[in-house]
Amino acid sequence: MRTIEQKGAYCYTFNRYTEPLARVKPGEEVQLLTEDAYCSLVKSENDDLEYMRKTRTGSNPQIGPIYVEGAEAGDTLAVHILDIQPTRDFAVSSIQNTIGGLTPNKHTPMMTEPLKERIWIYRFDKEGFLRHDDYLRFPWKPFLGTMATAPKLEALSALTPFENGGNMDAPDTKPGNIVYLPVSVDGAYFFTGDCHAAQGEGELCGTALEITAKVKLKFELVKGKTINWPRIESPDEYMTVGSSRPMEDAARIAYMELIALMTEFGWERMDAYQALTQAGKLYCANMVDTNYSMVAKVSKALAQRRKQ
């Protein structure tokens, strides 16, 4: 299996303008090495977060763009997440004054004094858990915080979740699942990064257990099929991801797209609207990024019932 490493600088925006780092064929499996959200500039609890923020070129470095052969605007890119392995023995979390669901920030400023910033370093223990101390210890549940194809015209900050994916921070973009992304430009221009060793729903303080990782992915194309927002397929469920502000708009988008998905299986729109009222799931992936992300779910059994 081919291993793709970033040459030169990582990408700090999702864009079609950067020269592709590599080209992959539909059906091909590759291995990518991802950088962590701090650009690997935080390694000790005594490091200075303000210095890190001023030193790095940008936030949330991404590997890419990966050019997918044969992908055309209007297609859908299916990314199978096969495996995630850590490439160092620690993960980093922190309280920063620039981000956080319960921290005043650029979008929701307050007159209060800033929080005292703080770093937590977690190391893998014998059971493979991430351990800071006897109390702060979490199982290894890795996923990719960021997966995106390039927008049609924009170059969007790698901190942004949007209609082509991006920084969704959805724990369901994990090994065993397939992530479907809209293709807006020929070649798709895929980016990924921001691997988390574990993360709760909402990514509450703004930084999960941030790691560098080796990620195995398989790319496939669904030719001629257009979707408007990302979808995730697990063995048992179909999911849609909506990213916007306020959070209810993200929820509206996610459920609207899930209704659209159900109509592809033969459901009438109002029946699907009512069915999801009784059996949909809806969790918050992130409440900290430039857009909030909500994930709506339906069981495959229910979605496919019309076609049985």
Place this chain on the structure above:
Amino acid sequence: MRTIEQKGAYCYTFNRYTEPLARVKPGEEVQLLTEDAYCSLVKSENDDLEYMRKTRTGSNPQIGPIYVEGAEAGDTLAVHILDIQPTRDFAVSSIQNTIGGLTPNKHTPMMTEPLKERIWIYRFDKEGFLRHDDYLRFPWKPFLGTMATAPKLEALSALTPFENGGNMDAPDTKPGNIVYLPVSVDGAYFFTGDCHAAQGEGELCGTALEITAKVKLKFELVKGKTINWPRIESPDEYMTVGSSRPMEDAARIAYMELIALMTEFGWERMDAYQALTQAGKLYCANMVDTNYSMVAKVSKALAQRRKQ
């Protein structure tokens, strides 16, 4: 076990002013008969929802108030949900133009034409599922849409979720769980109703599988313990419920209260903030009511770790 039925009119507000319907002792188990959200005025798919809305006294009739002996302002009321049984053979859902996550409504009005209103009647089938047709068929997963104690001064619409509970529409207020509510007035003045045979997260179109029910509850008091917002305890998890608008404010409240809960187990605040970043859960209970409700969860194992 004593059965409590509403005498005279059901209640359409959560309030301390209505004469208590019954008095219960801490530790006592009682059975309550709840009315459905339509005041049982919808029984056929040909009924007129506009007529129903104009005919009924109010929305979301509640049984109560139940006076809990010994409850004083500042205490916490613990309500054990022991059992829920249907008292009729059908459940009702509908699309109404007055409510819905994807329906323009009083709070989020739009210039578009109203939706065509529609009713779905579900009946229990042999396997005990709620069945409309071969496709619309859902398992029996009953819970109480509404559980509240009276506000200190206000009389709030039974459509409202708020700091003393109310119309949270959280699928976790179900048999086997304990719901903790702040007590704002002596006697607590407990109300419940709006039983759902099943509901997805968000209650998307605004009406779940609405039923009348017989509900077994046990009331207990936590004397001298004050909580600010509702909590739910399942065998494995602690939950907090925040209700506000926009949805991110409901999420903020839920997680802030979950941090407060963890500090009661010995957690330092910033550690709890960071721990929930890695391991909290956060789902949308309702995206349709006068406030949106978000439920934040932490495993008991994690919350209690500091005290082990």
Place this chain on the structure above:
Amino acid sequence: MRTIEQKGAYCYTFNRYTEPLARVKPGEEVQLLTEDAYCSLVKSENDDLEYMRKTRTGSNPQIGPIYVEGAEAGDTLAVHILDIQPTRDFAVSSIQNTIGGLTPNKHTPMMTEPLKERIWIYRFDKEGFLRHDDYLRFPWKPFLGTMATAPKLEALSALTPFENGGNMDAPDTKPGNIVYLPVSVDGAYFFTGDCHAAQGEGELCGTALEITAKVKLKFELVKGKTINWPRIESPDEYMTVGSSRPMEDAARIAYMELIALMTEFGWERMDAYQALTQAGKLYCANMVDTNYSMVAKVSKALAQRRKQ
């Protein structure tokens, strides 16, 4: 002119259940004595706001309810604000941790340390300005922060702006203007209070220049005319007030009602929608209360053009 004073306790909710304080006839002019938002418990910059909050029965005391003879549910109450005079020589503002557009609060909690609370006492100077020092000095621009009729069923906190008016904190509810409120119960049950010597748009920190006052009002009825939300008429403009969260929902309501108002003058709905795009005004009355309030405006000249 009759002077109405509160007998016994002021009201802390808008409700139909409290015994009317007085009865007025349509066309009648009366004088009301209003209490300030602090229940007159803050008189010095050394007072303790926490003590004040714990001591008072409720927030934002209201005089009322005033029963308007002949008012029936479905009518509109027109309240002419004739005059406002201060009844003491000072006004009070403060920074409190319980409220504020840039202060974490119950609805938008944050993990930061609370602000240091602070009181500012302003006194009338020779020019009739409210003066704290050489820099903090503002002209006398009084208005009524709160004007409401009772809800149909609820008893709502006097801190709440809602469809029958309430704590809108709109600087346009001032002498010379007419405020139109929906009548939901027979007799209307009018409440007012929370007089401000001056206030900017948004009431940013949560407390304006709070005063006690003598207010001259004239009540009139528009029989058989039903409005959904408050309206304000100045010599030159028609206004509508929407109160909700998030703020864009308040804005949607305000403009939706202004379109409705224009259709009463013969405008086609889509023409009115487009006309307000070119010539409507939209300011924020409050960004601090339990709902946010937005005021939309159209010139009378434009609104009435269809009827000329």
Place this chain on the structure above:
Amino acid sequence: MRTIEQKGAYCYTFNRYTEPLARVKPGEEVQLLTEDAYCSLVKSENDDLEYMRKTRTGSNPQIGPIYVEGAEAGDTLAVHILDIQPTRDFAVSSIQNTIGGLTPNKHTPMMTEPLKERIWIYRFDKEGFLRHDDYLRFPWKPFLGTMATAPKLEALSALTPFENGGNMDAPDTKPGNIVYLPVSVDGAYFFTGDCHAAQGEGELCGTALEITAKVKLKFELVKGKTINWPRIESPDEYMTVGSSRPMEDAARIAYMELIALMTEFGWERMDAYQALTQAGKLYCANMVDTNYSMVAKVSKALAQRRKQ
């Protein structure tokens, strides 16, 4: 005075990557020819808006980028709006299903049927008003919907208002006023366009009276002065513009920046917070774009009082 015309394609993003169209010196006055938001593809009320949307390269074409000699990241660009003249005899407004404060759209989707799309063509009449018919007639009050400098890394859609300005749709970016924008990249990379013959606050239906125009601007630099968000200076007032979602976050940003501005004049932060509570203004510039924009204002007299 030099006239700058777009050569080749207009810009559809605010970015630093496009080759500068022209270079200007601080103090220089230039004339720019701006395209309308429809790329001049709508000229008749019978045109097809869906065809227009599919045909054009992008939304909201911008002239630029203009390289400002001597501008360095961290400086502030001052743009004096000297004059705006129409370059054709008509303006266009429309109802589109892709945008609108009371129209379901990409961000706030609904299950309702789309609105019937519609175009209004306005022509200048003898008095210089924009006239559609006897009722739809508005005075000439031109301003630039869009003014921006390039972001540090991103290329943002010309539909987006953000911290460097952009599609703010603020009626105060008009002749006689000065607009201050943060400089994030050397040369500033200035863009403008989206001229409106008139617009109400909120740009309710999403398209104002759209025109092509000749715009006279003068560029100046404030070396070494860093601002975080746009400011506007009129003869009597200082303004700040916040753009975000939900709308209350835009309001928070605007007022936070206005407090920052006042501290530059010697105000203590909490005094400024309180002073704006009594005397600030806060209106909605747009409630339709990808971010909502709010404009906060303070009189120069008040802001400068500390320095007198």
